[in-house]
Amino acid sequence: MNLKKLIFANSDCYKEGMAKKQFIKPVGIMLHSTGANNPWLKRYVGPDDGLLGKNRYGNHWNKHRTRRVCYHAFVGKLNDGSIASYQVLPWDLRGWHSGSGKNGNGNSLGYIGICICEDNLKDKAYAMAAYKEACELSAHICELYNLDPMKIIDHAEGYRLRIASNHGDVRHWLGKYGITLDRIRQDVKALMAKPEPKPTPTPKPTEEEKVKEWQKKNTLKLGSKNPVVGYLQAYLMSNGYTDDNKMVADDDFGSLTDKMLRQYQEDKKLFVDGICGPQTWRAIMK
Structure with a gap:
């Protein structure tokens, strides 16, 4: 028409x-x-x-x-x-x-x-x-x-x-x-x-896209409190970032976690900002 x-x-x-x-x-x-x-x-x-x-x-x-x-x-x-x-x-x-x-x-x-x-x-x-x-x-x-x-x-x-x-x-x-x-x-x-035309289905994200989206949604920094923080803490501890065994996996991103994460970023030649975002997650997930 x-x-x-x-x-x-x-x-x-x-x-x-x-x-x-x-x-x-x-x-x-x-x-x-x-x-x-x-x-x-x-x-x-x-x-x-x-x-x-x-x-x-x-x-x-x-x-x-x-x-x-x-x-x-x-x-x-x-x-x-x-x-x-x-x-x-x-x-x-x-x-x-x-x-x-x-x-x-x-x-x-x-x-x-x-x-x-x-x-x-x-x-x-x-x-x-x-x-x-x-x-x-x-x-x-x-x-x-x-x-x-x-x-x-x-x-x-x-x-x-x-x-x-x-x-x-x-x-x-x-x-x-x-x-x-x-x-x-x-x-x-x-x-x-005539039926209404069906909307074009949204293509399913690839596994890589899913990982990127997860990394983006789970950006962690000083003050973050959730189980993903505990995962990050456990990863750092298992890789020797413990500050003389002072680190604990308590799901609370405090000053010690911030310190250890910055050390990890420096060692991996990443941008050192104390924020676990997509760049740092990619290094962790390799």
Whole structure:
């Protein structure tokens, strides 16, 4: 899905809906197509956001218009020819897409209108690419509002249900390529059923990496108190660093342990700092 957002804040539909608080509880999706040979989003969506391209006639729909028609989203071509969808109304604001009068109450019932930009109805590649984007957008909205994809309708079905005006879209166009209403529903359902991609497993550390991590975590210095200190003390004692047998393995890194460790570091030509860190541990573990 290549979803963008450019809310029609200057449209009558948006202004009236916000002023009158005409919000809806989304109950379903109604698919439409434009009925005009113009697959470019810039014909309907504007002004140019750098992706749409310039509409030289300035007749996009984000302005006052005499026709009371406005969808929640459009699907079509960007200026570079790629396919995208644009959300142009808040999903929960009443749209103007199912018509008016007794057969136009799909708007107030809570249907979200998605409109696909038609071309000359002869380019199968474009039709299928736009259809794919519309299905992905529909799946996204269904997941967003917990909608049943098996209840998705198009404008033609809306008319049959007496909640939309008399139009034949989208099947008059997509039907040429075997797209039925049931196929639309099944394709959206299949997209929703796809499991989330499994996260890439973190590679297991090698033995060398484990040792380095242990050395890093077990840096010891004056004041340290734990069993690893006792291990260090026992190692020093077994290698003759006892200060006349005064050293004991008591898990307490005191001044005597500090003294003996510094002597060990000096003898091994290590950096003498009295800290048993990775460098000193490497020497001990050889």
